[in-house]
Amino acid sequence: MPDIKKYKIIEPYLDLHGRLLEAPFWEKDRNTFRFVDIVKRKLHLVDPTVGPSSHKEHDLDFSIGTTADIEGNDAEFIFGGKRGYGIMNRETGQSRWVKDMWDDEERKEDGGGKPGVGRTREARMRSNDGAVDAAGRYWVGTMNDPLVVEGNITDEGVLFRLDPDLSLHRMKASVTIPNGTSWTLDNKYMYFTDSPSGKIMKYPFDLSTGAVDWEKGTTFFKCTYEGGVPDGHAQDEEGCFWVALFGAGKVVRVNVEGEVVAEIELPTRCVSCPGFVGTELFITTAEEQNPEKYPWSVKYQGGLFKADVGVRGCPLNKFKMQAKA
Structure with a gap:
C-alpha cells in the first residue's frame, strides 16, 4: 500500500449553506470559477484571483446539474438541465434549450412509473453529473429528481450523449445516481460512477465512435470509507483522480x-465534487442529510472549500458544437 498524504480543511472558502452545490468548473481563459446549486436553482461565479468578495450568483428558473465550455464560443456555455441540454449566456444568465432529453411518450402521465410518484417521466427526472470527451461530445447522466419523487430514487436514470451535430444518444439505461464521468489520458477507457454501487467502473471506449463496451467493465475503485460513496471526481495531469466521497467528509486521490x-x-460530511483551479482543488458540498446523527457536519454544510494539492488538473474538453442552436 502506498503512503497516504493527508490534508485537512477547517473552514469554507465560501460559507454559502447551499442545498446541493455541484459542477465546479474553471473558465481558465476568463479566470472565472463557476458552480451550481441544483436544489436552490442557482449559478455561482467567483474570480479566484480576487477571492470570496468577487462572488456573484444568478437565480435560475430550473435546475442545472452540469456545465461545459463550447469551443469557439466565449459568450456562452452549455449545460445539462432539468429537462435536457441548454445554452446559457455567461454575463446575463439568459438561457435557451437546444435538445430535450425525453420523448413524447415520456411526457405522458404514467402513474408515477417505477418510483410510484411524479406525473410523467420527464417531470420526475433531472440532469446530474456530466463531462465532455476528447471528440467534443457531451455526456450527461440523469436521475430521479428527489424533490419530485420524495426521495424514492430508482434506476430510471439514463446516461445521454450529445454529439456536435446535436444528435442525442441514449448510452446507458437503468442508472440510479450517475456521477464521475471521465476518460484515461489515452482515451482507451471511460470511467463512470453510479454512486449507490460504491464503485467507479472502467469500460473500454472507442473515441472515434463514442461507443462504450458496457459488458467488459471492471471495478477501478471501491469506496471502503464508512458511510461514503464516490460522487464526482476530477482528474489531474498525472492521470490520478480526486474523488469526492459523499457521506464520508473526504476527497481522496486515487492513482491509476x-x-x-x-x-x-x-x-x-456530504462532499459532492472537486474541480481544479491551477494547483488548487475547489470542492463543493451539500447539506447534511442526517443532522441529528452528525451535528458536527451542519455548521459548514453546503459550503465551497479549497486546498492546494500541488498538482494541476487535466485540461477539460470543450463541446465542439457544429450545428446552429
Missing part, C-alpha cells in the same frame, strides 16, 4: 491502479 494515495478531510 485504483489505490488511495492522498486524503483531504473536510469539516462537513
Whole structure:
C-alpha cells in the first residue's frame, strides 16, 4: 500500500449553506470559477484571483446539474438541465434549450412509473453529473429528481450523449445516481460512477465512435470509507483522480491502479465534487442529510472549500458544437 498524504480543511472558502452545490468548473481563459446549486436553482461565479468578495450568483428558473465550455464560443456555455441540454449566456444568465432529453411518450402521465410518484417521466427526472470527451461530445447522466419523487430514487436514470451535430444518444439505461464521468489520458477507457454501487467502473471506449463496451467493465475503485460513496471526481495531469466521497467528509486521490494515495478531510460530511483551479482543488458540498446523527457536519454544510494539492488538473474538453442552436 502506498503512503497516504493527508490534508485537512477547517473552514469554507465560501460559507454559502447551499442545498446541493455541484459542477465546479474553471473558465481558465476568463479566470472565472463557476458552480451550481441544483436544489436552490442557482449559478455561482467567483474570480479566484480576487477571492470570496468577487462572488456573484444568478437565480435560475430550473435546475442545472452540469456545465461545459463550447469551443469557439466565449459568450456562452452549455449545460445539462432539468429537462435536457441548454445554452446559457455567461454575463446575463439568459438561457435557451437546444435538445430535450425525453420523448413524447415520456411526457405522458404514467402513474408515477417505477418510483410510484411524479406525473410523467420527464417531470420526475433531472440532469446530474456530466463531462465532455476528447471528440467534443457531451455526456450527461440523469436521475430521479428527489424533490419530485420524495426521495424514492430508482434506476430510471439514463446516461445521454450529445454529439456536435446535436444528435442525442441514449448510452446507458437503468442508472440510479450517475456521477464521475471521465476518460484515461489515452482515451482507451471511460470511467463512470453510479454512486449507490460504491464503485467507479472502467469500460473500454472507442473515441472515434463514442461507443462504450458496457459488458467488459471492471471495478477501478471501491469506496471502503464508512458511510461514503464516490460522487464526482476530477482528474489531474498525472492521470490520478480526486474523488469526492459523499457521506464520508473526504476527497481522496486515487492513482491509476485504483489505490488511495492522498486524503483531504473536510469539516462537513456530504462532499459532492472537486474541480481544479491551477494547483488548487475547489470542492463543493451539500447539506447534511442526517443532522441529528452528525451535528458536527451542519455548521459548514453546503459550503465551497479549497486546498492546494500541488498538482494541476487535466485540461477539460470543450463541446465542439457544429450545428446552429
